[in-house]
Amino acid sequence: MSMNETYQPINCDDYDNLEIACMHHLVLSLQLKDGEMLEAKASDLVLRKNVEYLVVEESGATRELRLDKIASFSHPQIGTVVVSES
Template structure:
């Protein structure tokens, strides 16, 4: 995914929920701002030199890196992580 716009960090509560999902290796349904939908196992968060942060997601098509400010919403397949669908402002 090529994104030309400057990175906008996530709110801490959203970042914390993603971090917990990655630690547990939870399965996520991920909706992106461009309308794309992905499903896979949360594998980790990664920060690049330019301070942009990414979610690493293991999908059936291999690992995907998703820039966090491109997230529209996520739904954990395990409701113990967070309740329902989390929408990113």
């Protein structure tokens, strides 16, 4: 995955669901577009150089996921969200 690809903002409703997940530090089941699956605690959303990232904690480590590389995420409180571009 090249970090030089043009960032594609995600749908506002999907972003709002990620904000809720971060506010409540929910552990999300995430599927990335490259097929990777992970369970991680949502902690923050950050913007760097016009690219948005979800900051998660996984196995004691912090990781940043580009929002446009997330295919879907789920949690019992918010259901399953299939991420779409805006």
